[in-house]
Amino acid sequence: MIIFGRRIPMIFALLIWLLVWEAIGRAELLFLIPPFADVVRAMFKLLATGKFYQAVSVSFIAFSTGMMISISIGIPLGILMGRVRFIDELLGMWVNVFVSAPLTAIVPALMVLTGFGQTTVIVTVILFSVWIITLDTRAGVRNINPSLLEMGRSFGANKLQLYTKVIFKAALPEILAGLRLGLIRGVRGVIVGQLLIAIIGLGELFELYSRSFLMDRFWALVIMIFLFAYMISEAVNHLEKRIEFWASTR
Amino acid sequence: MSKYKPKTKTGLFKRIAWRVLSLVLVFGLWEFAGRKPISIIFPTFTSTMVALMNLLIDGTLLSAYAVTLVPLAIGVALVGFLGIVFGILMGLYRSFEWLTLPVFIIVQSAPMAALIPLITFLYGIGLGAKVLAVVLMAAPVIVLNSYRGIRNANPTLIQMGRSFLASRTQEIFKIILPDASGMIFAGLRLGVAAGFIGVILAELLITPTGIGDLITYYRALALYPQMFASIFSIVLFASVVVSALQRLEGILFRRQQCTS
């Protein structure tokens, strides 16, 4: 927005919303919404407790393990689906189903199969994130200009070189887009998994704070998770922008 | 000049053959894993299907869906209308965009599920709670798609309108909105998918009714084939609905997709 000929950065809009939040909190309109200042204070209090670090580390381990597995399955699978007809025909339908299915419903089944612990959260993360990574990778491979592959072959690239030096690189813009969405979904997977299990990690804290009406801590936790998700998404976004130039000239 | 991809009979037959093969493969693996068994809890595909049939016949599933779909429909209708209007206003007015876009940029990557425990405090455990859960999950994608549809409306078309002296109102109603309609509809489809997640999550976490409760109930009774059948049905139902919407989108907006 431009006021008095000056462009005001959009970030300032967030400040306005935080002021509104503070005002609602001060006016005690809703006990759900404590003043933002209290939330910030709670944030610092949280950062000083061991329980918080324990929850964060458990959650982060689940997230990173799940994502690592998800990426190492999703990208190769997506490339295969993009290149090999029968794999695509065989699996395409399932990837498309699961990418938009309410996978939340599957978590209770995981809980009976893999227990009320970390394994279930990891599997949930994989289940939430792997499909979109696969799908976008496939789209990236499909978008490659065939003459680029012919160029690779005509200059004597072997199969391995063709996949690593041409196909993977050429599909990178879409792969990164899939990765970003996959990471966002992975964070959701951690939260949903832990909320449903309710006895580990951040899910336990959410349960604890909402049951004991500690709204300031609840919001402190929510804000930190939201910021974490946002920063991850922005980090990948930054990478995407750096290679954007080759998406247009493929 | 060809309007459509030629859909020959053999092509259709091949597609169906691949579909069937793919179903057989996955369900076969499921059956195998159930028989082996990988876990005493894991039911075979056949026992799950038998359970599904029984649930269908005795009406359990139907009444559960009746309960689940009401808040989903209300939520999607509500956020569909308000969210689209909101997104369109965001796209049309720069100052409104300035004020609201940063919030939605953060919210679109955020795990909104984290807010579900709060809903109980607002709406208890009734219909309202479920509707709110649907709204919470579906709103970001619906609003942002409408916004992007408007903001990314084809600039050449807008320029064309201006060169033929369109007023701002004509520009909005005759060019921008029709051009954005495909993207807005896509947002609605993604919103429905997100709404399913919201309503299931609400039923699992706060309001023990509907199809979500069926899952919890059979788990508590250790009736695993019934439990898996309930889960199977919701995944199947959601993907049928979402892919039907996708088909509809393809038919409605075919003209736009072919020229741009």
Add this chain to the structure above:
Amino acid sequence: MQANTIQNRPIIEVKELSKTYPGRVEALRNVNLSIPRGQLTTLLGPSGCGKTTLLKIIAGLLNKTEGNVFINGQPVNGPGPERAFVFQDFALLPWCTVLRNVAFGLELRGVPGKQRNEIAMKYIDEVGLTGFEKAYPYELSGGMRQRVGLARALAVDAEILLMDEPFASVDEQTRRKFQEDLLNLLKIEKKTVVFVTHSIEEAVYVSDQVALLGPRPGRIMRVINTRLDHAENVEDIRRDQRYLNLVEDLWQILRQYLI
């Protein structure tokens, strides 16, 4: 007497026009140009010489930085009913039929449905698209789409047609046919046309005069009269020695400005 002076006066006058895009990209510098009434003037130059920028400023679609554009003596502040634009990428509404696309300019002006459809049908006929009025843009080839764009511009009955590389997205054979049809059409529809192209052959073929633009920053190098009396038969122009000489002359001038 007065009518005569108006007739002799250039319909478009560009005076000391400069355009700098945000980020200090200088697209045009001190451009002066007179465009005579009832003739076809081509802006010719290599990519990036600002010819489209100049055309869009004349159309009122872009703001100028300095200088002025006058149409019939009136300064330009935005688009006007006396000018109609033909877009390089057609700019057809994909959700509308050919008929509605052609009638779109009239629709925006509030002409009643029946009347505007009649007018639109006349021009659909004139550009040779009879029978396609119910088709949608995606069912047409590139050349046919541009005919729709041309019919739309003709339908609003503007004095001036502004054509921005109208045949750039069309294959060579279609383009030649289109050029011939355009010349025949202009014999019926007495219009002033400003035409942008980067093809020397096209410029010489269609124009009465060619304004040569040089790049970085865009400015007018020369204005050359290329009027061949092609009143007789448009098909003979390409064999005309004067046509061939002009093409070569223009190339000799333009090549100096290329690196």
